[in-house]
Structures are given as C-alpha cells and as structure tokens.
Amino acid sequence: MSDDLVISGGGSTEVATAELLSQQQHLHTLAVELDACLGRLHTIDSRITEARLRTVDAPLSSMRAEQEIDGAKASARSARDRAEFLSSGLAAAAMAYGDAEALAGRIAREMSSILAYQLGFWLPLVGTLALPPLLAGGLALGGAAALGYALAPEAERRETIRRWLKGNKRVLRDPRFVEFVRLAVSSTDDFGEGVIRLPEPIGQLLGDEGLGILGVGSSAAVLVGVAGSAGVLRETPVTVAAASVKKGPPPPQNFEERAKRIPTGEDQIRIDRYSEPGRPDRFEVYLGGTIDGSVVAGSEPWDMTSNLNAVAGGAAGSLAATEQAMALAGIDSSTPVTFSGYSQGGLLAATLAASGDYDTKGLFTLGGPAGQVEVPHDIPYVAIEHADDLVPATGGTWKSSDPLLVTRTVYAGQADAGDAFFPAHELSNYRETARLADASDEQRLVAARSTLQQFSRGTDSVQSSYFHAVRVPQ
C-alpha cells in the first residue's frame, strides 16, 4: 500500500506530495531560523572589538572565539541561502506541477467534450449504416443476453454482476481507468447534445465549460427520468426516527477521528450536538455510504436510486431523510453545522453544504462523488479521494468547488488488493488516508484541520444521536 498523499486545491494551484510540501516548509523555517541566528551573531560580534582585546592583552582563546564567530557568520549566511534556495525550488516545482496539471486537466476535459459530442452526433448515422448487417446478429445476441438477464432471478442477476466485477477488478481500480470514467461522466451532456444535434457552440455555451446549465446533473436527470418510466431509480417518500441518543465522546480533534464517527451500521445518520453555556448549540452531521446497491427502490434510502437522484440534483430519499433528521435534532437555517460524509454520504454532505439552507461551517468528505456539486468557496472543505477508487470519479470532474483535495493511490502497483470489488473505496482505507493526512504538516492541511477543530472549541457536553431512515412503500 502506498502512503504518499498528493495535496491540491484549497485556493492554491500548488499540487505536490505531502512529503514534498512538508520538506519545503521545513527548509523555509530552517532558513528563517538561520537568519535569526545570523542576526544574533552580528550583535554578539559587535560587542567585543579587536582593539578592546589588544588593549587588555586578552587571552589567545578570546581571539580564537572571534575568529570562530566570524566563520560561523559566514556559514550561517551560506546555509540560510542554500535552505531558502531549496525551499523556493520545491515551492516553484509544486506550483509549476500544479499549473501543468491544471492545464492538462482542462485540455483533457475539452477534448473529452468534443469527442463525446462528435460521437453523439455521428452515432445515429453510423447506426443507420451499420444497422442492417448488424441488426439480425446484434439483436439476436443482445436480445438474448438482455432477456436472459431480465428473466433471471434477483440472486442470479447479482451473481452475474458479482462475477463481472470480480473478473474486471484490476481494470476497475486502475487510476487511468478511474480518470477515464471521470472524464466520460463529465462528457455525458456533450454526448447528448451531439445526439440531439444541438449546434456545438450552443452546447459549449450551455455546458460545463460555459454557463454550466447542462452537465452531469442534467444527464443524470435524463437517466433517472428514463429509468423511472421502466420502474427503476424511482424515488419514494422516506421517514426518519431517532434510533438512539446518548452522551457522546469529546469532539473530533483530527481527520481520522472525524472519519471514525461516520456511521457504518444500519442507522445511516449520526448527529452530534455540542453544548456550551452562553452559546447556541452547534452540530456535526455524519453521513454513511450506500447500503443497498439495487437500482429498484426497496426500504433502504441509502441506495442507488438516491445516489443517481442526488447526482441529478433531485429529491433523493437519503437527502430528504438527512434533512428530516437534522430538523428532528433541532437544526435550522441559523444553526452552526458541519457535515462529514463517506461515499453517498459525502455527496449528500456536499449537497447540503451547497444548498445554502444551513449555516455550514465546514465540510469533510471521503470518496464522495461530489465533483459537480457547487460548494461555495467560503466553506472550509476537505475532500479525500483515492486515485484508484471509481466511486468519486462517477461524480465527474471538479466543476466549481475548490476543496483542499487529498489524493492517495491505495493499491499503487499492487496485484492483489483483497476480496472487495472496490477495495480502494473501503471506509477502512479512507480512515487510513485520514490518519496519514493528520500526520502531515503540510500548511494547508494543518490550517484546515485547525479550522474544523475550532468549530467545537469550548464544548462543554456532547450528545450523540443516531437516526434510522426507511423508504415508505408506494
């Protein structure tokens, strides 16, 4: 497993490994300290002059001391310059790498948009030309496969998916494939624009690179709409009830502790209330990940229906459930609140923070597909993603949010990554990355950790509530 973190964003174009940025800061501090030492040596040296030493026939050792001080001044000056040179070099490298990466990302997004548009534009024609020869065989094969899949019992369908995922595990966690998915997801709107023959300049104007009216959200909305007519991904009302209320542990002091508070059981929502005499109560909302992978809504709101509807910007069941739980906990639009979420919980957390309906003081996501959620830049936002995790990539590229992004490739170059289908998406791996982020003294990470920590400062007592949400059958 790799422990290397890459830090980017958070209002800066710097992109570098946490180790590089840490070394850059250490070298800068070393240069500052050496400069201070040099200043003190100048002051010391100015008090005892050679003339004074000669006047009193001073011991030879005092002369030697003066020579050593002169030498120390020269060494301190040289070492300070070297340290500053190295520090500036590292900072410049990080900045240049960040700029290059941003440019490469922009080019990749634009290329992907153009390709998707062209594909959508020409596909109907290619389809028409190729249809007759392919129709018979294609329909026969595809139809048989689809029919077989549709008619198979639920258990068999799950087994088919399981087998496919198992057979393609290595590809699915290849960072290049993950990046491809991210770009492809971000280009779905361009593909659709091509299919409906929307003139390219208008498509660009309406798309992510223009006004942002069309994008992943609108594409997901189309998908949800079409799927809904087939009886899948159809939203339902939800109900929420408090499952337990107890005295909570002290507030989290770092990213790892925050990650550990994210619920993993059947109660999907945890809300901690911080009380302090003379101050209004503050709240931390923790949201778990997807529990049910089925596309047909059952009783579990943390399912694929909610996932897709949340990406589409619609009324996802899990989102409605969280809003209900927050209201039950006593959170309104003026209550200071922070959100932390994993996977679907991360998407919900970002959506709630971006809604403007709450007084959001901080946002912390782990593997959340929230790239297209427009979180205001004044909300402190830390997002942890794994480069070999497909799930956050399904949220598309970062549209307008600028979180402090901590990226880690968990299984870099490793052939065996265990039995899980998406091992890099496991919460345990995200908790480990959070721990590594805590261990880093990279400036932006330190500042973000401190900001999130300040939210709970002065807390007198903590009350932890768990909420359980279910879908109401229709």
Added chain:
Amino acid sequence: MDGTDAAFGVDAAAAELHRLLLTQARELDAVLARFTEARALLPRHSDTGWRGFAHFVYGLKLDELGSELARLHEQLSSALRQTRRAADTLGSRVG
C-alpha cells in the same frame, strides 16, 4: 596619568572584557541551542516523489546543506568553548 592610573585603566578594561565575554558565552549558548533545534528541520531524505535527475540533484543539495550545518555547529561550539576559556583565564586575572 601615572603608572597606577594606567594599571587601573587596564584592570577596568579587563574587568569589562570579562563581563562581555561572560555575556557572549551566555548568548552563544542560546544561539547554539536555537540552531540545534533548527538543524533538526533539515529533511533526512530526499524522497519527495521526484524521480531521476531532479531527485539526484535535490539529494545532492540536501547533503551540501547538511555539511554546511555541521560546519556551523562546529564553529558555534568552538566559539562557545573559546569564549568560556577566555572568560575563565581573564577571570583569574581580574579576580
């Protein structure tokens, strides 16, 4: 100025130098302590994610800086030792 005055003047200057040397020793000790703490900030390895030539050059520059800091440490330590020795010698003269 007679011989007594001159001797008194030299003794006073020696006493003043002794006082200055004691102050210098104290201050050098403080500088050395601060420097020792700062020296620990020097990265111990050049593993920043860089590879190839950039990694090699960075490692080389870190080594050079490490040598420079070692020299500075030796000079400060020596300056402190000599200052204390001078203060002791002069102290026995001025009483």
